[in-house]
Amino acid sequence: DTAVSQTPKYLVTQMGNDKSIKCEQNLGHDTMYWYKQDSKKFLKIMFSYNNKELIINETVPNRFSPKSPDKAHLNLHINSLELGDSAVYFCASSSSRGTQYFGPGTRLLVL
Amino acid sequence: AQSVTQLDSQVPVFEEAPVELRCNYSSSVSVYLFWYVQYPNQGLQLLLKYLSGSTLVKGINGFEAEFNKSQTSFHLRKPSVHISDTAEYFCAVSASGGSYIPTFGRGTSLIVHP
Secondary structure, three states, X not given: OOOEEEEOOEEEEOOOOOEEEEEEEOOOOOEEEEEEEOXXXXXXXXXXXXXXXXXXXOOOOOOEEEEEEEOXXXXXXXXXXXXXXXXXXXXXXXXXXXXXXXXXOEEEEEO | OOEEEEOOXXXXXXXXXXXXXXXXXXXXXXEEEEEEEEXXXXXXXXXXXXXXXXXXXEOHHHOEXXXXXXXXXXXXXXXXXXXXXXXXXXXXXXXXXXXXXXXXXXOEEEEEEO
């Protein structure tokens, strides 16, 4: 009964590959997010969806494409992976007033 | 737009000593304020939040924070830390009206020594 779950937990892949990360929340929240955390722990918001509609798209390469099939799911697809994409990616959802509920993270390593 | 400054990137402290992690914010509108904790290899979890009302907010694991509007601060305190408090702590702010999208500080690494 995990509130926000992500798969996979670890992802090791070669440069140039395409990969997807899946996220699901069972909290009934309307808003979901993708964050990127770099090696210095800096947390940067990438995308935000509200009721399956994109509301934030920060300065992120268009190789990153979020997809929300329903309000409980927000997946992240990454094309043509680059070395600099190596990071931890967190999915989150939020209640009213913005409290964020984070998933456990997906550790992506691009070789 | 909002911004958050966490003044210390790393805070070393001995077990059972008190600790304060500092957070200052900037905003042209009223805000909600949050502290999150990230244990090694885990996601972030909410420690405490200020939405309105009493400026002294108590959270989980014995932590508390005080909202100071005049100094635009929201410092986190604990009177006696444990080894298990070793973690990364993030301060965040969001506008109290509108989309509630948060802005996070760069984090403070709390290192508790025995």
